[in-house]
Amino acid sequence: MTSVTAKEPPVSRGSIPTRDQESESPDPIRIRLIISGFTILIALVAIAGLSFLFEYGEGHRERPILSVLAIFAIATAAYSAAMIGVSSRIGAAVDDGALEPRLGLGRRRLPLIVGFSAAFRAVMLVSQPIQEIDYYRYLWDGRATLNGFNPFQYSPQEIDRFGPVESDKTKISQLYKLSFQSKSIRLIFERVHHRDVPTIYPPAAQGVFALAASATPFSAPVWVHVFILKAILVGFDLGTQSILILLLRRLRSPEDLCLAYGWNPLAIKEFANSGHLDSIAVFFTTLAFYRLCGLAESRPGKSTSSSNRALIESISGMALLGVAVLAKSYPVVLIPLASAFLIARLGKKALIPPLVACLVVVAGYAPFPAGKPSADLHSRPHNPCAGLATFLSRWEKNDFLFMLIYENLRVHGGDVAGARRFVIVPANRRAALARSISRLSSKPEFDPAFILTQGIMGSVFILIIIRSSMSLYRDPDRTELLRRVAPVLVWGWLLSAAPHPWYLTWSLPFLVFERRKSWFLITGLAFFYYFRFWVEYQAAPLGESALRSALDRFDHELIFIEYVPFLAALAAETWWIKSRRGSVSGDSRGILAIFGRRPTTRPFPDQGESRIGGASWDEHSDFHAS
DSSP, X not given: OOOOOOOOOOOOTTOOOOHHHHHXXXXXXXXXXXXXXXXXXXXXXXXXXXXXXXXXXXXXXXXXHHHHHHHHHHHHHHHHHHXXXXXXXXXXXHHHTOHHHHHHHHHHTHHHHHHHHHHHHHHHHTSOOSSOOHHHHHHHHHHHHHTTOOTTXXXXXXXXXXXXXXXXXXXXXXXXXXXXXXHHHHHHHHTOSSTTSOOOOOHHHHHHHHHHHHTSOTTSOHHHHHHHHHHHHHHHHHHHHXXXXXXXXXXXXXXXXXXXXXXXXXXXXXXXXXXXXXXXXXXXXXXXXXXXXXXXXXXXXXXXXXXXXXXXXXXXXHHHHXXXXXXXXXXXXXXXXXXXXXXXXXXXXXXXXXXXXXXXXXXXXXXXXXXXXXXXOSSOOOOTTHHHHHHHHHOOOSOSHHHHHHHTTSOOSTTHHHHOTTOOSOHHHHHHHHHHHHTTOOOTTOOHHHHHHHHHHHHHHHHHHHHHHHHHHHSOOHHHHHHHHHHHHHHHHXXXXXXXXXXXXXXXXXXXXXXXXXXXXXXXXXXXXXXXHXXXXXXXXXXXXXXXXXXXXXXXXXXXXXXXXXXXXXXXXXXHHHHTTTTSOSOOOHHHHHTTOOOSSOSSTTGGGOXXXXXXXXXXXXXXXX
């Protein structure tokens, strides 16, 4: 019998090479990652150099905002090229049935990705914060908390007003004296903005601020205070990427997808440069869902020990979600999602974990009571929710959907409404609506249209949460759980009155699990927010009227540039996905869910023999046969 030597099948276009083939030829994705990584790094070095031209209170009109935005656009393009390269190769691996080699390739690229992520943050860590001063509030709150004061009780304005006239034994007088502890502390205190509002930042964030204060000598220069605080916040940021890697590993997804978070220019800017506290909550939220995704499937006939382990996993996950709420309030909207997932998995036992989350939040706020007013103080000390309530009822900036509704409900002065084509509600209807709602409050600052718009947007957002929770209850798959997180957070951002760009970082660790990749587009377009500062600085010297006109044009016309491309891309991609459901139907699992594919057979031949964390693949995986 003539023996026939089997020829090695050629690698199809877009397919993933085997390990032997990989050793013989360069990895094209690794080369792309190196080029993209160095492009981003060089861009960030340039931005860091320009950042020192952003001195506090000086040279506003000469600030190189346009140059910084142009360089960030280059960095975003390089990031997009890296993401497209990685995701396209994964998609090819799914089509070619070569997921196992692809998982190995992803792990071998990991040191490169993580190394660049750390380098990006190191560069921006030593930069001057660009168009950002929130960290002064963090530094003052930390100093007050470290010295045993309740940071929620008094606003900086009240401390300056009543501190000098109060008795030396009162807390507000002691806070006033604390603000003179050193020249640096006084400078930090004086630069806290929105001085009439008490702090809005929750207890866990206050703990981190106090940690930064304890690590910084009070007499150190201001830049040292800022650097130490930013370094701690960047630590949480890098911790989030580490948790995302573990989460991808748990789902047997290629770990190089972690660059979706680690290389995102918006996250790098807002954490390493601006020093936003959101990195704390993002870390604990990601860690919470990592724990929840470790929940073994609840199936009939499972042992008591397995059931107890599932309950412990769920309790720890929800407790961490409670800590995340204590770092920044936004994760509270994810509790219904997590609860629906747990109810479907655990039944009646699922009532315990959400209760634990609530107890963690209550325990976190317990040490911060409102306190009693002193004899000479004319305003009662604030409770911990006073600053947040003020923020929700008064702040409006960088909004689009909220602005469209608000402008159609409020009464305009002059001929403003006529100049805005999107205002379609007649003036008499808007006036009548304002009169009817005004009866609810006689306060001069009460804005009926604003409150009504908040109610409308809040109701829409609640419906989105309910719909997502119900869908998750019907399909309690852990990949489905992760898929639902990012859209809920982004829609909350889109519907809010003050969608600041750093709020988008809340969703970044979870965007990789969402099959609609147009969500990433808004993280790049969000930089347009900073163009408003350039418009403001250029118009300010021309007079108050010119300034109001320029900002009005940005807020009601130019703002379309930031949002419309994203919403159009999201609508088009959604339509495209739905149109393919005839051939690609149903919800998928694992890495297949990320790329909108559903297996017709079990994705791994040896699925029952695979081991993850010492347990069988069958016990911990959400892959199922179609």
